């Protein structure tokens with residue numbers, strides 16, 4: 195963004211100068227003499243014009259600051275007239291905002307074009323937004339890209355707080371993401387994780403892309419829950435491959451600052467082409483949903499072998515059954531149905547697979563942590579058996595490892611932007627209706643006044659007895675630690691995420707030893723794009739460590 199605007203301004207300026215020095219004009223002797231005089235005069239005039247514009251802009255700017263800033267507005271960087279702080283934005287928004295908070299305090303205001311944004315970076319301010327005034331701040335400020343991707347903001351994540359959001363969230367939580375449903379589809383998770391283990395066993399001795407493998411595994415689990423056996427064999431593999439690039443593309447566009455969002459008047463020009471790109475991706479994804487839905491409807495009509503899956507196990511069958519039903523108020527429309535599919539597929543896959551990747555990298559980087567995790571797994575599971583989900587309750591150290599990883603690298607470091615439905619206050623400062631609120635959970639998780647050695651990966655801190663850390667969980671009650679958010683808009687998929695993270699990591703670390711290729715150093719840097727990613731994908735080498743090859747065949 196900043197590069198774009200800088201580039202545009204510099205291009206205009208350089209373009210004007212180069213016109214005066216055009217070689218075609220300079221090649222005529224008379225014209226060139228005339229041009230030289232003209233150049234001097236024009237340059238003087240240009241300088242004068244430039245100086246006058248600067249004085250005018252400064253005066254206008256000072257007038258705005260002195261007379262137009264609402265009383266009680268939070269402090270923050272002044273930025274430039276019209277564009278605000280857009281030219282200075284660092285693409286790593288979470289660390290950039292954390293730096294600003296050190297300068298301006300835990301509630302700061304930043305203007306991005308015409309958009310007023312407030313960044314909240316302390317537990318007490320986060321509590322005001324997510325708990326004390328939860329209902330007021332439960333709306334979303336929907337970027338254009340998200341609106342296109344979610345059938346007009348019809349999904350759970352971007353729907354405004356109201357009856358439709360409540361209905362969609364209830365359907366998902368009850369029918370797909372509840373503990374009871376998750377228990378009933380353990381077989382599916384097991385099958386997908388064992389398939390991944392088998393693949394890794396075949397790759398033993400060569401580098402493997404852990405994030406990619408985890409993405410496919412989680413995607414197969416999620417789509418398996420949604421449309422069960424609707425797609426088989428080759429069709430299933432093709433859809434999985436297509437999905438990864440689609441989801442990555444969609445998430446990247448969602449995280450890209452878009453001029454159209456900051457200057458609504460320019461939206462129709464789509465200057466960065468974000469809307470155009472998103473339309474292409476959304477259309478492709480919609481094509482996949484259409485194919486699966488058609489297939490599912492045909493199966494139902496033919497009364498084929500899939501009937502059994504309508505008994506609550508196949509989410510799509512349930513959704514099609516309740517679509518347009520009068521009992522539902524508001525009714526579930528086809529757009530709402532597809533938007534739900536979209537949420538489940540994009541919301542769960544990238545977040546969870548990135549977290550597995552970060553956790554593996556942090557654990558590999560601390561050999562004593564890896565040794566302790568494996569020791570725990572060996573004593574609970576043993577090297578003669580494979581990990582099962584029933585072991586999870588007996589692995590407190592692994593649980594602490596995952597909590598620590600979510601502290602250091604919260605998957606959505608600024609949550610999904612919240613938005614007040616009416617004028618409100620945070621920390622005593624005025625926050626107008628419609629403001630974009632960034633809750634910087636990353637900054638809170640890295641605050642040295644809340645966490646000792648905050649940059650250090652130290653799972654032991656979550657096991658300390660007699661401290662509040664030992665009791666911390668993912669429920670969002672403690673505003674020093676809330677990687678899944680808090681309040682009404684807290685993540686809808688915590689139970690599923692927790693199961694997938696624990697079971698996958700336990701299996702990966704129990705089944706294999708892991709090392710980096712010779713001469714490679716571990717890189718733990720992050721890259722922001724609404725979802726936090728590893729800057730460099732982790733590609734370690736697995737070495738089997740269980741007692742028998744048969745344990746990799748299941």
Ligand code: HEM
Nearest residue numbers: 351541542545546605606609610678679683685686687691
């Ligand atoms: C490690 C994995 C995950 C993490 C760290 C995570 C974190 C989050 C966070 C921070 C939010 C935003 C909360 C807010 O804005 O206040 C969120 C929202 C959401 N998440 Fe997750 N999530 C994960 C996995 C999942 C999974 C597996 C699913 C479902 C399959 C899911 C579904 C959703 C949905 C639907 C929302 C929107 C909730 C709403 O606006 O009402 N997430 N998640």
